[in-house]
Amino acid sequence: MMKVSIAIIAYNHSKFIIQAVNSVLMQQVNFDYELVIGEDCSTDNTGELLVNLQKQHPNKIRLLSSEKNLGVQRNYNRTIQACQGQYIAVLDGDDYWTSPCKLQKQVDFLDSHPEFTACFHNVLIYFEDESRAHHRMRPPDQRKVVTFEDLLITKTIPTCSLMFRNGLVKEFPEWAYSVYMVDWLLNLLCARNGPIGYIDEMMATYRIHPEGLWSSMSYIQQLFADMEFLELLDVYLGLKYNRTITWAVSDRWSKIAKDLIELAIQQPTADEAMTVLEAQWRAWPAKFKLPSALKRQIKGEIYGHFATESLVKGDIATTRTCLIKAVSFDPSWLRNWGWWSMGLRSFLQQPISEKLHW
Structure with a gap:
C-alpha cells in the first residue's frame, strides 16, 4: 500500500502551482508517496502547467482533470476519494511546503501515535501584497492535542499542514457543497474519530492573495460564512x-x-x-x-x-x-x-x- 497521498486542489493557480508541486517533490522520505492533483477546469493555464509536470513525473503525479468546473467542495471530495495512501496530506495549489522533512515527520508521528486520527503543524501566513507583516498562524501556547469540540469553536488547523488517516473521510454530506468551509469540515470529520496532534514546527506557507477564495472575502463576510457553516453543522450533528x-x-x-x-x-x-x-x-x-x-x-x-x-x-x-x-x-x-x-x-x-x- 502507498504510504502517503498528497491531495492538491488546483483552480486558477498558474502563478503558484509549480511552487506548490515542487515543494512536495523536494520531500526527503523513506517511503513511497503519490501526488493526486484535482485540476478544476481552470480558466488560466494551470491545467497546461500540470500536464507538463505530470509528464515530467509520471510515476509520482496523478492528474484528475475536469471538463467543467466542479467547485472547490466537489473537487476536494473527488481528489481525497482518489487517494490510495495510508495517510493523506492536503495542499491547496496556492500554498507550499517549506520543510523537506515535513512528510517524514508527520508520518513518524502518526505511525508512533495510533491514538491520533491526524496531525498538523504551524505555518507562516504570507501576505502576497505585503500589506501586513507575515506571521505564524498558531501561537506559542498552541495545545498539543486538539479535540472535536475545540474545532467547533475555532478553525485551528491550517489546511496545508494537515495529514490524516485514509478512510476517515468518506463522502462529504450534501449540505457541504453549499458552504465555503470544506477544509473546516474535513478537520471535523477527522476529529470525530479521535484527537488530532500538533507538531510545534513551522513547515509550510499559507498564502494570502486577492484571488484566494477565502482571503477575497471581507472580515464580516467570513464571519457570516462561519455562522452559516455552524448552523448547518449543528443540524447535521443532531x-x-x-x-x-x-x-x-x-x-x-x-x-x-x-x-x-x-x-x-x-x-x-x-x-x-x-x-x-x-x-x-x-x-x-x-x-x-x-x-x-x-x-x-x-x-x-x-x-x-x-x-x-x-x-x-x-x-x-x-x-x-x-x-x-x-x-x-x-x-x-x-x-x-x-x-x-x-x-x-x-x-x-x-x-x-x-x-x-x-
Missing part, C-alpha cells in the same frame, strides 16, 4: 453539540459587533456613523438578522464613543445628546461610572435656564 455551537455563533456575532463599531467610530460625527452602520446592515444577507439587543448595544457603544470625543473637544451640547442616546439604546450605560461622570460634567456646564429642562 443538535448533540448545540451548546458549544451556540457559543461559537454568539462569539461570531460579538466579533461582527466589534468590527461594526470600529468602522462607525471612524466617521467624524455620530450621525454619519449611524448612516454607515445602517448601510452595512442593509447590505447583509437576509438570513443573518442582527439580534435586536445586539443592535441596540452597538448603537449605545457608538454614541458613548462620540459623547467622550465631544466632551474632550468641549462640545457640551453634543456630549449631552450622545449620552442620552447611548443610555436610551443601552441602559447598561447607567452602570458605567464614566457615563455618570460625563453626565455631571456636561450638566454642570449648562446655563441655569437649561438645567431645569435636562
Whole structure:
C-alpha cells in the first residue's frame, strides 16, 4: 500500500502551482508517496502547467482533470476519494511546503501515535501584497492535542499542514457543497474519530492573495460564512453539540459587533456613523438578522464613543445628546461610572435656564 497521498486542489493557480508541486517533490522520505492533483477546469493555464509536470513525473503525479468546473467542495471530495495512501496530506495549489522533512515527520508521528486520527503543524501566513507583516498562524501556547469540540469553536488547523488517516473521510454530506468551509469540515470529520496532534514546527506557507477564495472575502463576510457553516453543522450533528455551537455563533456575532463599531467610530460625527452602520446592515444577507439587543448595544457603544470625543473637544451640547442616546439604546450605560461622570460634567456646564429642562 502507498504510504502517503498528497491531495492538491488546483483552480486558477498558474502563478503558484509549480511552487506548490515542487515543494512536495523536494520531500526527503523513506517511503513511497503519490501526488493526486484535482485540476478544476481552470480558466488560466494551470491545467497546461500540470500536464507538463505530470509528464515530467509520471510515476509520482496523478492528474484528475475536469471538463467543467466542479467547485472547490466537489473537487476536494473527488481528489481525497482518489487517494490510495495510508495517510493523506492536503495542499491547496496556492500554498507550499517549506520543510523537506515535513512528510517524514508527520508520518513518524502518526505511525508512533495510533491514538491520533491526524496531525498538523504551524505555518507562516504570507501576505502576497505585503500589506501586513507575515506571521505564524498558531501561537506559542498552541495545545498539543486538539479535540472535536475545540474545532467547533475555532478553525485551528491550517489546511496545508494537515495529514490524516485514509478512510476517515468518506463522502462529504450534501449540505457541504453549499458552504465555503470544506477544509473546516474535513478537520471535523477527522476529529470525530479521535484527537488530532500538533507538531510545534513551522513547515509550510499559507498564502494570502486577492484571488484566494477565502482571503477575497471581507472580515464580516467570513464571519457570516462561519455562522452559516455552524448552523448547518449543528443540524447535521443532531443538535448533540448545540451548546458549544451556540457559543461559537454568539462569539461570531460579538466579533461582527466589534468590527461594526470600529468602522462607525471612524466617521467624524455620530450621525454619519449611524448612516454607515445602517448601510452595512442593509447590505447583509437576509438570513443573518442582527439580534435586536445586539443592535441596540452597538448603537449605545457608538454614541458613548462620540459623547467622550465631544466632551474632550468641549462640545457640551453634543456630549449631552450622545449620552442620552447611548443610555436610551443601552441602559447598561447607567452602570458605567464614566457615563455618570460625563453626565455631571456636561450638566454642570449648562446655563441655569437649561438645567431645569435636562
